[in-house]
Structure formats: structure tokens, C-alpha cells
Amino acid sequence: MAMNIALLQFFLSFVSFYFIISNGVCSFEQKNIFKVEMLQRKHQFGSKSCILPESRKEKGAIILEMKDRGYCSKRKINWNRKLQKQLVLDNLRVHSMQNRIRSKVSNHSLEQSSEIQIPLASGINLETLNYIVTMGLGNQNTTVIIDTGSDLTWVQCDPCMSCYNQQGPVFNPSNSSSYKSLLCNSSTCQNLQSATGNTEACEFNNPSSCNYSVNYGDGSFTDGELGVEHLSFGGISVSNFVFGCGRNNKGLFGGVSGLMGLGRSNLSLISQTNTTFGGVFSYCLPTTENGASGSLVIGNGTSAYKNLTPIAYTKMVSNPQLSNFYILNLTGIDIGGVALQDTSFGNGGILIDSGTIITRLAPSLYNALKAEFLKQFTGYPVAPGISILDTCFNLTGVEEVSVPNLSMHFEDNVELNVDETGILYMTKDNSQVCLALASLSDENDMAIIGNYQQRNQRVIYDAKQSIIGFAREECSFT
Numbered sequence: 001m002a003m004n005i006a007l008l009q010f011f012l013s014f015v016s017f018y019f020i021i022s023n024g025v026c027s028f029e030q031k032n033i034f035k036v037e038m039l040q041r042k043h044q045f046g047s048k049s050c051i052l053p054e055s056r057k058e059k060g061a062i063i064l065e066m067k068d069r070g071y072c073s074k075r076k077i078n079w080n081r082k083l084q085k086q087l088v089l090d091n092l093r094v095h096s097m098q099n100r101i102r103s104k105v106s107n108h109s110l111e112q113s114s115e116i117q118i119p120l121a122s123g124i125n126l127e128t129l130n131y132i133v134t135m136g137l138g139n140q141n142t143t144v145i146i147d148t149g150s151d152l153t154w155v156q157c158d159p160c161m162s163c164y165n166q167q168g169p170v171f172n173p174s175n176s177s178s179y180k181s182l183l184c185n186s187s188t189c190q191n192l193q194s195a196t197g198n199t200e201a202c203e204f205n206n207p208s209s210c211n212y213s214v215n216y217g218d219g220s221f222t223d224g225e226l227g228v229e230h231l232s233f234g235g236i237s238v239s240n241f242v243f244g245c246g247r248n249n250k251g252l253f254g255g256v257s258g259l260m261g262l263g264r265s266n267l268s269l270i271s272q273t274n275t276t277f278g279g280v281f282s283y284c285l286p287t288t289e290n291g292a293s294g295s296l297v298i299g300n301g302t303s304a305y306k307n308l309t310p311i312a313y314t315k316m317v318s319n320p321q322l323s324n325f326y327i328l329n330l331t332g333i334d335i336g337g338v339a340l341q342d343t344s345f346g347n348g349g350i351l352i353d354s355g356t357i358i359t360r361l362a363p364s365l366y367n368a369l370k371a372e373f374l375k376q377f378t379g380y381p382v383a384p385g386i387s388i389l390d391t392c393f394n395l396t397g398v399e400e401v402s403v404p405n406l407s408m409h410f411e412d413n414v415e416l417n418v419d420e421t422g423i424l425y426m427t428k429d430n431s432q433v434c435l436a437l438a439s440l441s442d443e444n445d446m447a448i449i450g451n452y453q454q455r456n457q458r459v460i461y462d463a464k465q466s467i468i469g470f471a472r473e474e475c476s477f478t
Contacts, residue, residue: 334406
């Protein structure tokens with residue numbers, strides 16, 4: 001009898017430590033054991049071919065392919081140096097966003113249809129770590145970065161006083177019979193300030209046009225005038241779409257035409273298409289792996305989702321001073337199944353942004369996360385930090401790594417389980433990896449969920465109901 005009990009205990013103990021091997025990944029309690037070679041494939045940079053994002057119709061939706069923004073570069077690039085520079089610029093973007101938040105909040109305490117699916121792709125071959133889609137303006141296709149932290153959609157326009165190098169033709173409004181320039185005294189021009197922070201829409205020397213100016217904090221900017229044009233996604237056309245016609249543009253936009261603003265102001269694409277698509281959009285951000293692609297769905301296109309887990313929705317934090325942003329109530333973070341303790345959980349909010357690369361946390365919370373990660377990610381030589389990433393390791397000669405799971409918890413018992421490719425940041429030569437999160441400079445700064453931690457997730461934004469949903473999805477356009 002005692003032997004039977006002992007055997008039963010051994011069996012139960014064995015079952016509790018049972019792990020499943022699938023596609024080179026071993027799930028073991030709250031850790032994953034990865035083949036380094038597999039991680040290298042998922043972090044490859046560049047593509048063998050240059051095929052711009054496509055579109056197709058499926059199940060009543062229009063699917064626009066989304067790729068990483070570094071797409072289609074023809075120049076030989078020092079990717080290690082490039083990636084470090086991208087992290088520096090990402091940090092400047094975050095500082096700019098924090099300044100925007102401070103300017104809208106009097107003190108540091110924050111109070112508490114139809115459907116279109118757009119191919120979304122990693123832009124790594126256009127030398128960036130953000131994501132691009134192709135949209136039609138008038139009779140021309142343009143490739144733009146998607147950005148939930150911006151409101152105004154803009155593209156470079158001819159004639160251009162000063163433009164960065166763009167792959168493909170620059171939009172020329174004089175070649176479009178449907179393009180119209182907006183006047184300074186129009187009601188739309190009056191909405192410009194809330195969308196861009198620009199207070200000088202009407203220049204003295206040209207009072208008839210509605211001028212805009214947007215600065216992104218990393219030295220990048222775009223200046224020009226507002227116009228209206230037919231916007232098209234895979235065969236569906238939206239008339240009188242207001243966008244920025246950029247005549248003076250500078251920055252590392254990676255050879256794309258411009259930017260698609262998916263924020264919440266009246267000038268954002270989501271607000272302008274609200275009557276058609278109901279203020280709902282979603283995306284699945286792919287990795288930088290060769291051939292990887294995802295999708296941007298504009299409209300409540302649940303039939304086009306390929307989620308592997310049920311969609312769980314959490315309420316957005318209501319903050320009239322920061323109404324252009326998407327803010328959630330972060331209630332907890334787990335590392336390898338260990339719950340972190342922090343007084344910020346459940347108080348204030350965390351901003352979710354497709355344009356920021358690396359997730360930022362308050363210094364105290366980041367230090368707690370880092371300490372727990374170091375307890376569990378052991379046995380690997382320490383390496384120097386890379387820009388904003390200070391927790392790095394040398395994996396030269398290492399064949400397998402055991403990586404703790406990372407989960408973020410939100411109000412309404414919603415959980416975001418970060419994909420394995422969003423936990424470690426790998427350099428181009430794959431000899432070094434870093435914990436892919438960083439600290440903010442001040443405890444009172446607003447935390448941000450970056451796109452690196454949103455990979456292989458279906459993220460649904462419903463502005464009308466003020467909710468955001470998460471579901472696990474292996475991003476694909478096919």
C-alpha cells in the first residue's frame with residue numbers, strides 16, 4: 001500500500017513537471033526553453049525580396065497586409081549600429097510623448113458596419129522597427145507607418161521644399177482631380193490644434209491654406225498643408241479624407257511615404273471613418289522574421305481574425321486631458337509565474353502605442369521586474385547594455401535558453417501574455433540578447449506598452465465602447 005502511494009506521488013510529481021516540445025519550444029512550468037537557432041530565425045532582419053504589402057478580400061473583409069517598416073532597403077546596412085540608433089530614437093520619441101502628456105496635465109498625477117482588413121508588415125527592410133501598410137490616395141498607392149500615438153495622417157507631397165529619400169513616387173496633388181486644399185477658416189482646420197498641437201495653422205503670408213506642423217521628438221518632423229482626397233483600402237473608397245500634404249519633411253521614416261494616424265482626435269483616420277467602420281480597428285503585429293506579415297483590420301472584422309485564444313476586453317482609462325491616447329489600467333505583471341509587487345498597480349494607467357518600440361515602466365516597477373528576471377534567467381554571461389536596454393547577456397556558443405514567461409494584467413481580469421519574441425531583444429549577429437523592456441526616467445512618467453511586446457497578438461481597439469481586447473494570434477496575411 002505504501003509503495004502504491006509512493007508510486008502515485010511520483011506519478012503526480014512527474015505530471016506536474018511534464019513539458020511539451022513543439023517547434024523547438026519546450027513549455028516547462030512558467031518558463032520556455034528555446035533553441036537559440038530558432039530565436040535567431042524569428043529575429044532575422046531583411047528579406048530576400050522587395051514586395052510591398054498587398055490587399056485582398058476575404059469573408060466580407062478587405063485584408064491589408066502589414067509588414068515591419070524596415071522593408072525593401074536596397075542599401076547594405078550595419079544592422080547592429082542601426083538597431084542601436086533606433087533605440088536612441090525610440091527613447092527620444094518616448095520623451096516627446098511624456099512632454100505632450102505633461103503639457104496636457106496640470107500636474108504629474110493622472111486621474112483616473114463595414115470592415116476592412118489591411119495587410120500589415122514589419123518594416124525592417126526599410127530600416128526601422130515599426131510597421132507599414134499600403135493605402136490609396138487618389139490614384140496613387142502610398143506606404144505609411146501605422147501609429148496609434150499620432151492623429152494626423154500625412155504623406156510627402158510634390159513640389160517638396162525638403163523631403164527625405166522615399167522609395168517610390170512622391171504624391172503629387174496636381175495629378176489628382178479629386179484633391180482639394182483645405183482653407184484656413186474651415187472647421188476642420190480648427191480641429192488641427194487638438195490633433196497636432198499646432199497653433200499657427202494660418203500663416204500671414206498664405207492665409208488661404210490650412211498649415212500644419214508635427215514634431216515627433218526624435219528630430220523628425222513634417223510641415224505642410226491640409227488637403228482632402230479619396231482614401232482607398234483594397235477596393236473600398238472613403239471620400240473627403242483629410243490628411244497632411246507634407247512639403248517639408250525630415251527624419252528616419254525609413255523610405256515610406258508618410259504616416260497613418262490611428263489616434264482618437266477628430267482628424268485621425270479612425271474618427272474620420274467612424275460612420276463607415278464604427279470606430280473599431282485591430283492589428284496583429286508580425287515579427288521581423290523573413291516573410292513574416294500581419295494585418296490591420298479597420299472595422300469590426302471578427303470573421304477575419306485568426307486568434308488562438310478567446311478575445312478578452314478591458315476598459316480604457318477615462319482621462320479627458322489625454323483623450324487622444326489609448327490608456328489602460330495595469331493591475332499586475334508576472335515574471336515566470338511570480339507576481340511583482342508595486343503600489344502603481346491599479347492606479348493611473350499605462351498607454352498602449354504601436355509607434356513606440358520598447359515597453360517603458362516606472363523605475364521602481366522596472367527594477368522589480370529586472371530583479372525577478374535575473375533570478376530566473378541565470379547561467380549566461382553578462383554583456384554590456386545597448387542604449388536604453390541595460391540587462392544584456394552574451395549567448396555566444398549557447399544552444400538553448402530558458403526564458404521566463406512575461407504576463408501583463410489589466411482591469412476586468414484581462415491578461416496579455418507577451419510572445420517569446422517580445423521578451424528578449426536580439427542583435428543582428430545574435431551573439432547578444434537583452435531584456436526587451438526599459439525604465440522611464442521619472443516615477444511620474446506614464447508607462448507605455450511598445451510594439452515589441454505586442455507581437456503575435458490580436459489587439460482590438462473599440463473607441464466607441466472605450467475598450468481594448470487581446471487575443472493570442474500567430475500573425476499572418478495568408
